[in-house]
Amino acid sequence: xxxxxxxxxxxxxxxxxxxxxxxxxxxxxxxxxxxxxxxxxxxxxxxxxxxxxxxxxxxxxxxxxxxxxxxxxxxxxxxxxxxxxxxxxxxxxxxxxxxxxxxxxxxxxxxxxxxxxxxxxxxxxxxxxxxxx
Numbered sequence: 001x002x003x004x005x006x007x008x009x010x011x012x013x014x015x016x017x018x019x020x021x022x023x024x025x026x027x028x029x030x031x032x033x034x035x036x037x038x039x040x041x042x043x044x045x046x047x048x049x050x051x052x053x054x055x056x057x058x059x060x061x062x063x064x065x066x067x068x069x070x071x072x073x074x075x076x077x078x079x080x081x082x083x084x085x086x087x088x089x090x091x092x093x094x095x096x097x098x099x100x101x102x103x104x105x106x107x108x109x110x111x112x113x114x115x116x117x118x119x120x121x122x123x124x125x126x127x128x129x130x131x132x133x
Contacts, residue, residue: 003054009062012051016070019043020077027081044070044107048114053122063115064108071104 023040026032044066052063075096082088090099 003056005055005058005062008051008054008056009065011054012047012063012066013069015047015050016043016066016073019047020073024077024081027086028084042110045110045114048111049118050114052115052118059119059122060112060115063118064111067104067107067111070107070111071100074103074107075100 019040020043023036026036047066047070048063051066052059055062078088078090078099079096082091088095090096
């Protein structure tokens, strides 16, 4: 399947956005669980993997580049949740900045892991088949 780098990146961003919308919904309805929290924390790694796997070139760079939009999406969801009148751990402007930095660093590591796994997966597939699909 041929897909452009831009489309692969946008698919990764869409996955990050979907994960945060689900997270917001779970928090707003009080249906939070430890399993849901773990799944939400793994979303950047999954997005990095999918983006790198689908990208035709610069796989790791594209996967890792999802860390910034991932951090911004998390920060905006945190802000929206606070604006809706709910208590948050990182409140106010200072909390938003702190959350953005911490989430960016976390997403950077998770996206790098996901993108690296995808790169190795593709490389193993290429070496076994002898050609790139």
